[in-house]
Amino acid sequence: MTATTNHLPQDEVHVWTLAVPGDPDTLATFRALLAGDELARADRFVFARDRHNFSAARGALRMVLGFYLGITPQAVVLHYGRHGKPNxxxxxxxxxxxxxxxxxxxxxxxxxxxxxxxxxxxxxxxRHSRLDLARRFFSVDEVAHLAALDEARQVEAFFACWTRKEAYIKLHGRGLTLPLAQFAVSVDPDQPARLEATPWLPSDLQRTRLYDLTAAPGYRACLATGSTRALTLQQRPWSAFPPPAN
Ligand SMILES: CC(C)(COP(=O)(O)OP(=O)(O)OC[C@H]1O[C@@H](n2cnc3c(N)ncnc32)[C@H](O)[C@@H]1OP(=O)(O)O)[C@@H](O)C(=O)NCCC(=O)NCCS
Structure with missing residues (x-):
């Protein structure tokens, strides 16, 4: 069975972006879509803000997956990989x-x-703690590249590097068991996102693409795909959900 639908052609990646709503009614609508284990998890958060963010994200995820699969959000069944990646x-x-x-x-x-x-x-x-953090999480080349940049560009570069690395880690679903220092991404925030070295898995250089995403001021975001083909990326705000049928 293939999931290709009119809504999601096979060579496309759709990225939906949602600003978590503040109003209780919309939050309750998202929460009403959650499965029992998700409700239990939501209720374990100490801070209401974390509970709302989790519930909105999972509710929106169920709406999106249900839409593409042609089923209700509540009928979506999620499984979890060894390191927690939902699928x-x-x-x-x-x-x-x-x-x-x-x-x-x-x-x-x-x-x-x-x-x-x-x-x-x-x-x-x-600057001091930024470079300390970089030495802890980035490769030797990434740290050197970051340290060589003007002070004014370092915060943006730090988070460009961080989101590119994290997107790559999340692609593999292995969490921090993937050796952070043993692969490298482009660091310059004004240059395209790119995987530059993967000695731990050389074939990934051909297979993996990184895409910087549009983000609100004060945020950075990146997507990693594991396909040799270039895919068409469509980034859409939540206000455009659900999209019209083709
Ligand atoms: C859990 C982890 C996947 C990401 O965590 P994070 O960056 O704090 O949080 P994010 O919001 O980006 O991602 C969390 C979501 O990813 C998904 N996820 C969970 N485990 C995952 C995994 N192993 N792989 C991919 N996605 C995963 C889930 O949907 C989760 O949200 P939910 O449980 O609320 O649905 C993991 O990579 C991690 O612990 N990272 C630590 C951060 C770090 O040190 N990064 C170094 C960067 S250079």
Missing amino acids: LAKECGLRFNLSHAGSWVYLAVTSACEVGIDVERLRAPG
Whole structure:
């Protein structure tokens, strides 16, 4: 069975972006779509803001997957990989990933290949702690590239590198078991996102593409796809959901 529908041609990746709503009625609508285990997880969050972000993200995810699969949001059955990556049964043919940061949720869906997505809010750690963090999480080349940039561009570059790396990690679904220092991405925020070295899995250089995504001021976001083919990326705001039938 293939998941290719009029709504999602096989060579496209759709990224939906949602600003988590503040009003209780909309939040309740999202929450009403959650499965029992998701409700239990939502209710374990100490802070209401985290509970709302999680519920809105999962509710929106169920709406998106249900739409492409032609089933109700409540009928979507999620499975989890060894390191927690949520997925659908293989025979559904759809791959997806989601990320949330601050009040933003990013959802990527495609039938072409595995995907990983990351959105981060730009925080401004001082130069010293920024480079310390980079030494902890980035490769030697990435740290050198970051340190060589003007101070004024370093925060943007730090998060460009972070989101590109994190999207790649999430593509593989292995969490931090994937050796962070053993692959490298482009660091310059004004240059295209690119995987530059993957000594741990050389074939990935041909297979993986990174795409910087449009993000609100103060945020960076990146998508990773695991396909040798170039895919068409469509980024859409939640206000355009559901899209009209072709
Ligand atoms: C959990 C992890 C997948 C990402 O966490 P994160 O960046 O804090 O959070 P994000 O919002 O981007 O992603 C979380 C979502 O990804 C999905 N996810 C969970 N485990 C995942 C995995 N192993 N692989 C891919 N996606 C995963 C889930 O949908 C999750 O949200 P939900 O449970 O609310 O539905 C993992 O990569 C991690 O722990 N990262 C640590 C961050 C870090 O140190 N990064 C170094 C960057 S250089």
